[in-house]
Amino acid sequence: MASLSRRHLIRSTVALAAASALPVPAWARGASLSRAQNGSGELSGEDIELSIGDHHFMTGTRSGHAVAVNGSVPGPLIRLREGQNVRLNVTNNLAEDSSIHWHGLLVPFQFDGVPGVSFPGIRPGERFTYEFPIRQSGTYWWHSHSGLQEQAGHYGPIVVESADPDPRYDRDYVVLLSEFTPIHPHEIMRKLKVGEHYFNYQMQTATEGEMSGAMRRMWGQMRMNPRDISDVTGSTYTFLINGHGPADDLQFAFRAGERVRLRIINGSAMTFFNVRIPGVPMTVIAADGQDVAEVEVDEFQIGVAETYDVIVSPPDGSHAIVAEAMDRSGMGVASLTSHKGHRASPPPLREPVTLTMADMGMMDHGGMAGMEGMDHSMRDTSKLPADVKVGPGLDMVSPMPMDRMDFPGLGLDTVKHRVLRYTDLKAKRMNPHREVDREMRIHLTGNMERYMWSFDGKKFTAVTDDPIRFGFDERVRVTLVNDTMMAHPIHLHGHFFELVNGADHMHQPLKHTVIVQPGGTATFDLTANEPGDWAFHCHLLYHMHAGMMQVVTVRPFSAGDGA
Template sequence: MTDQSHPAAPLDRRGLLKAAGAGLSALALPWFPGWAQPVSAGLATLPELTGPDVTLRIAHQMMMVDGRPRHAIGINGTVPGPLIRLKQGQTARLTVINELDEDSSIHWHGLLVPFHMDGVPGVSFPGIPAGGRFTYEFALQQAGTYWYHSHSGLQEQMGHYGPLIVEPDAPDPVAADREHVILLSDSSPIHPHMIMRRLKQMGGYFNYQKQTLFGQLAGRDQKAAERAAWGGMRMDPADVADVTGATYTYLVNGHGPAMPFAALFKPGERVRLRVINASAMTTFNLRIPGLALDIVAADGLPVRPVTVDEFQIAVAETYDVIVRPGDDRAYALVAESVDRSGMARAVLAPRPGMMPVFPALRPRPLATMKDMGMGGHNGGGHGGSGHDGVGAAACPPEHAAMGHCSPAAPAAPMDHGMRDFSLAPPTVRRTPTVQSISPMPVDRTGEPGQGLADVGHRVLTYRDLVSATRNPDPRPPAREIEIHLTGNMERYMWAFDGEKLSEVKAPITFRAGERVRVTLVNDTMMGHPIHLHGHYFELVTGHGDHAPRKHTVQVQPGGKLSFDLTADAVGDWAFHCHLLYHMHAGMMQIVSVRPDSDRAA
């Protein structure tokens, strides 16, 4: 057994400062718990465990965020949990000991494992009881950047997550001189059940960036017609995120912005950053001013390198990035929350103690009519486009007559709640969970993400991603299904097709080996990171048999997105929004892949 974990040594704040004064602050001390690392020097790293045998202990603990203590759930005494480094082709054996007074679990996010090792209580196994243990055992099929987290209750919000890297069994196709894990997360001193309670009481409880009367009268925020439309729908265009910097501190590897994590480099090196969004609720926009970012992998799998200056990373996505810092200076790594209510900060520097100038938060974005599914109508910014690459709003009648594009649908009349069910397919139930129906949803995979249309530099889009290798199954889909992402912000209810998980009578069923096109339609004004367990799928973005393969995908507000799926893993799998409180409120279903002999009706 090669478990390299260490027990957490007791250390008070005075002892820590004394140690720092003795010169230990320039070192990473792996035997200290994460909250006690000498973060002022900026060199603390996550403890690392190597396989194939690893032991993980889940327990309550305290953590420090920018010098202030708060209650957390940690793994082996650290928040985030230790970095687990495994090898492709190994059979990993991960023993999890639950020292909590409640059930727990670990899901290996993005790893292709047998369904009974997937770690979702009530779906793939019963969970790990209080005081109990469970050994996960599975072969490692793929290499890349992944992470792990609890799938029990709201434990993930309290720190129950960590990074996981699988090294390739052949020479790594991504050449780098050194690498750093950049694990983004959000942390609140408020207990997650209290956060959920406040959201149920008022969906915009944490939105402190609402439009002011002065701003509206001055015309700073929106055009008059658009302001009137939003008022008629009783919705706030500043509701871009529902849990915000009003309660969150945004972290990099457990470090808050006042005591940022620092990663070292030598000028001229190729540095690989394994970026993981392990937050509960926060979409981040990440950039390093002064450095180009070469995206070389998405969700663990290699893509053809694409150079950008910024990219949006949804909850539960991972991106591998190559940077080449050539100057002998410190660089600021900043990850703004999508609503720009706060940012995670880190330092990339050639020597300890160097600090860059961090940029200020940019002005907050506002949702548009396009974000409400009104296509190009009063939407502003980029026009949406369908799979033919031509936006509906930009399709003149003569082109439509020749079949070159689809004409824009007439704007549908809306009541104040936009609950015009004549626009919805029969699969969407008429329930209070459906606050709105998108009249003209458009494919937004060619857009950079909410708030990034006019930043003045290169921003990644899903259409920029091209798989580095040919897809394993190039067959066209044999059938298609459409799933609507629905919600009611006023009552904080979230669902697929208007049905919360507790109301669903049957799973989404696929036959083993069949090829299916799934189209996700976002009927809400928020982006949703949708994750399918146990599978990769290919985004339909015009790249044929080199379509990018992902397991988590952000569906932009008022947008739609299609992916092709080969149902190649028999079993029951979780399918859900990875915004933790959305999933907890019901935005989850079960996908059941059955042997071909068990044909469903």
């Protein structure tokens, strides 16, 4: 009996090792897109086959279950051409329903890939065909919109080639940021519901830092901690670039004098990244796949689901591509090198970020508001609109929310080098000028202690029969008010909106995802010209799963509806 158990253990170990060695697509190994070949993890053409299945993933010392597409994590690069038609045939080999959402692509709503909103999902053993024309170019990505599969590896990049070639670069790379944890996503969700600080090992102690006693008492009264930056941290996450952990020595090759385009995608479940290449300036040329006027920076924050394209001209040598988690609990690392086999030394992690009064919505135009009565004012719901549901899902109100479009991101407001801000972005091509038909405000709400998240105090399950309604071709100015102390990347499916960021109306930048800073507001102009039902949600996966999602309906107003 003992020998049988030993043989079984050996077989299991061999099988586990084999399963851990998932094939790595050429694009994910750092192959330039101009050199990557079909069959090496890059798919193109009018008919594309994708297969979703269970796998095992390992990076460094961490290993666990994964959901792989075509046998790899991340899944294949889908490379398309502006103006083509595509049929994406997706087979689900999981024991549960699945789906694929084409993040940022303009598609008919029935092919948007959101179960319960635009289609029923793909059942186990079934095959579903998405078919649509490609109406744009740029850098995008795809991911599951079923359960928590995205956390487990069900995601990959999309590159849509422009009909007009871009002569500004010599090499072209995808840099897909994500994270891996051996803990099952549903177990992470359970732990967050038990205690929202479960994964945070950087909580500020009673004696740490320069905070006054009165300030400490105030934080204590609010049952909050100024180090509550990220829900899930490097304590369980390994941060990945193209599926490679920091120990994997991922390298992107270049020759001295070349201009290199990096298509940076935040395909993570929960992590904001601060991206930099120490000593190498980056010229931002696109945001969320849309061209912007060139702006040179040394670092930028990229929220979950955002994309930025940058061009760099690195000097001869090896340079670290650093994607540091916003809470500074870890980083993804790769080398941009002109010497094969040379690894760049990444910088050390910076000091943990500490929230400020501005992140609590407690700053007036003259500076910090008086501390007296702060706790009461942050729980005073009397000034909220009548359509905001006040209850256990709402435990905080920003007393004085201000436009924070000029804020570079938590932890980046004190660095000495140039950091990208939304106010730096200007559309490269002129937008049609239209007056706004109406304005609306949507509150981002939550109870951090109970891990409840919502829009206007209403969880998604409570608002499915009460969608946000836009008339077809109506132009609406939407202001998002963040009543929580966490940054939220808010994504609208099926549309691009124009950030109201100080640019003139003809050059407001187009985006599909916007970070709404803690205690602040962000505003965009939306022309609702894509008919159908669309998801609108926070792209922090566990926030969406906990209720921060609604449905946006775009259709002609019927008689008597009005705007």
